[in-house]
Structures are given as structure tokens and as C-alpha cells.
Amino acid sequence: MLSSEHISRVRRLYKLIFRLHRGLPAELRVLGDNYAREEFKRHKKCNAQEANIFLHEWTDYAINLAKQMKPLQQAKTKRVGQYLDPQMLEHMTDDQLVQLYELHKAAAAETNENPPDTIVKEKK
Structure with missing residues (x-):
């Protein structure tokens, strides 16, 4: 069974991602929200090792998106995202x-x- 601390971490990250998506252009926001929602649902019952990898990757995503959403950064680059x-x-x-x-x-x-x-x- 998952600890309440783990569940709390997942919920905070999930909410943070959706808050960050509010700053995206409308079409990207819809795409991002749907993708995040499906991914979190898909990994709801994964094992502990997969959960750690999943949370690490989505945390990195949230950090990178937050950096890109800063007004000064947007004024400089005028783009959101990065190449894979x-x-x-x-x-x-x-x-x-x-x-x-x-x-x-x-x-x-x-x-x-x-x-x-x-x-x-x-x-x-």
C-alpha cells in the first residue's frame, strides 16, 4: 500500500502541472492537460520503482516548464518546450x-x- 506521504506528493505534483499549464497557449494547454491526466491515470497502479521514475520525470517537466513560463524568459525566447x-x-x-x-x-x-x-x- 502507498504511504500517505507518497499520495500527497503525487497530488501536489499533479496540481502544480495543471497550474503551470494555465500559462500555456490555449491549444497547448488542452493538449498538455489531457496528456498529463491520462499519464497519471495510467501510472496509478505502477510499482514503486516505476513510480519513482515517473515522479522524477514529471517533476523535471514541471521545473522546466516553470522556468520557461517566467515572463522574462518568455520575452527572450518566445517559445515553450524543448527538443527531445x-x-x-x-x-x-x-x-x-x-x-x-x-x-x-x-x-x-x-x-x-x-x-x-x-x-x-x-x-x-
């Missing part, structure tokens, strides 16, 4: 690779549905 290290792909299972590809397709579809103004102006 290609070496990480070597450690992923087939299911994880499929999931990553589906996430990529969903993100690309969101971008194509709402093209930036500059692209629309160029087409005219």
Missing part, C-alpha cells in the same frame, strides 16, 4: 514510441488548424 534528446528514443518501449508519435501528430494538427498570422498573410 535523440538518445531518449533508444530507451523507450514500442508503446512509448507510438504514444510519442500520436502526441506529435496531435500537436501538429493543432498548429495546422490555427496557423500564425504571418503565414495567412503570405498566402494572400
Whole structure:
């Protein structure tokens, strides 16, 4: 059985991620919220070792997103996110690779549905 401290940590992290997502553009927020919700549900009954890895990775995600959401950082870079290290792909299972590809397709579809103004102006 999981300790109450562990459950509390998971809940705090879960809430933090959703608070951080509030600062994202609308289409990224929906995508991020849905993905986080599904991942936390999927790992609800994982073993202790997987839970530690899961919490570590999502904590890193929250820290990186918080750094990127700082107003000064956004003014400098005007982007959110970072590129995935290609070496990480070597450690992923087939299911994880499929999931990553589906996430990529969903993100690309969101971008194509709402093209930036500059692209629309160029087409005219």
C-alpha cells in the first residue's frame, strides 16, 4: 500500500502541472492537460520503482516548464518546450514510441488548424 506521504506528493505534483499549464497557449494547454491526466491515470497502479521514475520525470517537466513560463524568459525566447534528446528514443518501449508519435501528430494538427498570422498573410 502507498504511504500517505507518497499520495500527497503525487497530488501536489499533479496540481502544480495543471497550474503551470494555465500559462500555456490555449491549444497547448488542452493538449498538455489531457496528456498529463491520462499519464497519471495510467501510472496509478505502477510499482514503486516505476513510480519513482515517473515522479522524477514529471517533476523535471514541471521545473522546466516553470522556468520557461517566467515572463522574462518568455520575452527572450518566445517559445515553450524543448527538443527531445535523440538518445531518449533508444530507451523507450514500442508503446512509448507510438504514444510519442500520436502526441506529435496531435500537436501538429493543432498548429495546422490555427496557423500564425504571418503565414495567412503570405498566402494572400
